[in-house]
Amino acid sequence: MQQRIVIFAGGNLGPWALGHIHSSDTLIGADSGAKFLMEHGRSPHIAIGDFDSVTEAEMVEIRAKSGNTIACDPIDKNYTDTEMAFRLALDMKPRQLLLLGVLGTRFDHSLANVHLLMLSHEQGVEAVIADEHNEIRLISKTTVLKRSDHPQVSLLPLSEKVTGITLTGFQYPLIEATLTIGMSLGISNVLLGDEGTIEVREGKLLVIRSRD
Template sequence: MIQSLMMTNAFIFLNGQFPSCKNFYDNLNIDSNHLFCADGGAKKALELNYIPKEVWGDFDSLDSNSLDMLKSNNVIIKTFNRDKDFTDGELLISYVSSLNYDKIYVVGGFGGRIDHTLTNINLIFKYSNLIFLDQLEKLFLVTPNFIINKNKNKRISFICFSDMVKNLTLDGFLYPLKNHTLHRGDSTCLSNIITEDTASINFTEGKLIGVLSLD
């Protein structure tokens, strides 16, 4: 089973804000067999006519009608006590990560409480194949020798999540860099533009997140 999932993408719906545009979901080509939801994210899945494979949570954000519909469709439901060490989202992300999916796309990870949003963003450094999506942007971990293909003319920003990112080099961008030290809080790498079909990012030390515009 693990082998069959190696190049398959998973989707996780959390309980944050969801894009309102139907085309956003159509473009994702979500397969319900690889859709997992945390608590209230399941309600959004049902509203979009997706029947998820599994739903995890303490179910403080899911109404009884939605829960009954999930049960009637034989959805796997894993219930947790509200008094736990991890959020519903992280428990689910940890589980899905163990299934060896190629990429895990998370929708509904932003919006609502700022503490949840910041916690979700930091999960990128714990589960490196996470990609957070909303209607306008894609947020992902950037590692040394990182390549971005087929996004020419797209806007992108790079944000430092450590004290500094050392020897940052950007090739294939409107504003290139060579062995630059990017400090936490610097705005140097906001709103760059990809100018080549293949663009590269390299650095020797630090934690870096990329935010790619989808419009």
């Protein structure tokens, strides 16, 4: 089983993203995410996508420097480049998935990529989306959060309803609360100490940790 797979997609990326890479990680570059890795001295183990965001010369370099390149037709495909990379990564049975460059100026793509967390959750694979200011994960059971450099903690339902939410160790506690789509009750909480606990009885809850 893979220890961890890190996907680099074509959204917002920068030097901050390189700091997330561990030496044991398997790196997947989705479309221009593969280009980003190579521009910063990293060769993706797998490059995948329709590669409509790279030049012909860049494509030659991607094929030469990637461990494996999987290219598809930009028209005749059912998934975005990020979803193709995500599904490929899940097939590799990782312990954890980290998604970088999946948030950006295209809100439709960003939202679709957050929804991908449902796929990994259903397979019992921990997946985290990160950018320079946010970390996003999906939970459906009791979860302990440790203090980090992302002080703001927001909770948003990804299922229509999330019930039995109890927060311990937070500035704004909840006891057996219910969140439904459209509610902002769970926005902008903070930990009081070194850790806090989120209990969930039923439903799928997005936990978004942010820093300004």
